[in-house]
Amino acid sequence: MTPTFAFDFAHMFAGALVLVSFMMLYQNRLPPLINTLALHSLLLALSVAWQAHIQDKPDLYVTAVIALGFKSVFIPMALHRMVVRMALHREIEVAVGTGLTMLLGIGLVALSMDLMLRVTAGAGALAREDVALALSVVLLGLLIMTTRRNAVSQVIGFMSIENGLILAGTGARGMPLVVEISVAFSVLVAFIVIGIFLLRIRERFDTVDLQALDRFRGERP
DSSP: OOOOHHHHHHHHHHHHHHHHHHHHHOOOBHHHHHHHHHHHHHHHHHHHHHHHEEEETHHHHHHHHHIIHHHHHIIIHHHHHHHHHHOSSOOBBSSOOOHHHHHHHHHHHHHHHHHHHHTTTTTTTHHHHHHHHHHHHHHHHHHHHHOOBHHHHHHHHHHHHHHHHHHHHHHHOOOOOOHHHHHHHHHHHHHHHHHHHHHHHHHHHHOBBBBHTTTTOOOOO
């Protein structure tokens, strides 16, 4: 396998993650947003598996399986179930219009590419470009969290950030397996805690919209 072919496939997967992050920014309903998260995690699993192949690091295959099983299948299924059982509003309240949000996203991608390509000038071509794309995914995840008022969509933005961090770690010649497993299970535990927290919010306030919750500040039971 030629290095150019390996680089092209690695960049294709990383670029696809950035593209799907933009798809997440565009969604204004919870079910499609959750489905897009599943696609995002699936692409991450494929990217990590490809990195395991070209770097000859079998431990990264375990990371790919974790991303595929938990983040692409289990967590999206649990989120869909949560939306149905808690009768959450399917429409997502946004703080910024979709058009402006997409423009901000394009600006963040351009910023991350320019910044990381300058900072990592001495690194290898594969690591430089993959880390730059991974930073784009992280920044787009932050944008999702800051422009969405629904708590579930902010959880999805947080998970998108974690996908970007894993992409950066594997692109930079891989993180130790124990770190990756601990990160994956930390996210799983955080997801369970957030699910319980959202359930309690739903029981108390009958909504998980953050704008609506703001109106309850200072209210005494």
